[in-house]
Amino acid sequence: MPFYKSCKLRTGRYSQHGGIYLLSTVVLNRAPVFQDFKLGRCVVRELMNAQRWNQAQSLAWVVMPDHVHWLVQLKDASLQSLMRQVKSRSTKAVNNLSGSMGQLWQAGFHDRALRKEEDLLATARYVVANPVRAGLVSRVGDYSLWDAVWL
Template sequence: MADLPASHRLRIGRLSEPNRVCLITTNTHERIRPFSDFHLGRLVVWQFRLAQYQGLVNSLAWVIMPDHFHWIFELKKGSLADLMCQVKSKSTRTVNGASGRNGRLWQESFHDRALRKEDDLIKMARYVVANPLRAGLVERIGDYPLWDAIWL
């Protein structure tokens, strides 16, 4: 890590703290739209659930859009970078295998935002799960199949 800029090292350390609540957004490579297929989107959901089952996160809310996802979780153990590497690599293998495609599925990077406990997490979760509505994919949030939040 000695070759990373100091601001980058601080950001990694801050977000990798146990019990830190994070909002992650990541896009597909070249904004391809594989998750227009509900079944392929469910393969990403499986990776979110696997990370929770393994005790890495406590998932709070998520939405899988046709070409990206938003995920709010509390990091329980491990690093954010390792978690995202695991989710992206495993979902790439399963999505590519199920769809007969090959190559990259995700952009290399992801956008992260640390959320304070006192932030209105329910408000942020509502914003996240309302993405399909704002994108014009559905007329009601409940009509979109690839989202969840613990508060509902």
């Protein structure tokens, strides 16, 4: 991703404790790394660690072959530190497991703050239905790398 686009992603970014955000990040060059279930589970483990360490409450997430969508409520972390840690730790885990070295993720990430009046359940459904919309499965339950607190 060119530097200027990465910087634009950060323009106006604000981390509010208790705020709910839809976060997305993409694998470098859109490589379908997480077609390998074990490598996808490395990312899942780091999403769960963020919750365990009280950085964020995971509301819904899906690990797609080449990107991740994560609906979170911020706790004791900023958006930047949360994503930096998840991406760094998942890169180390994926590299260790796959015998690779180097960068896993594209620079930056996309975030969208949800307003109080927005329907969280509808947003969670949107997140977990990504594999169906992408044609990877015909039913959400047939895809392994997702979860939501409501389901």
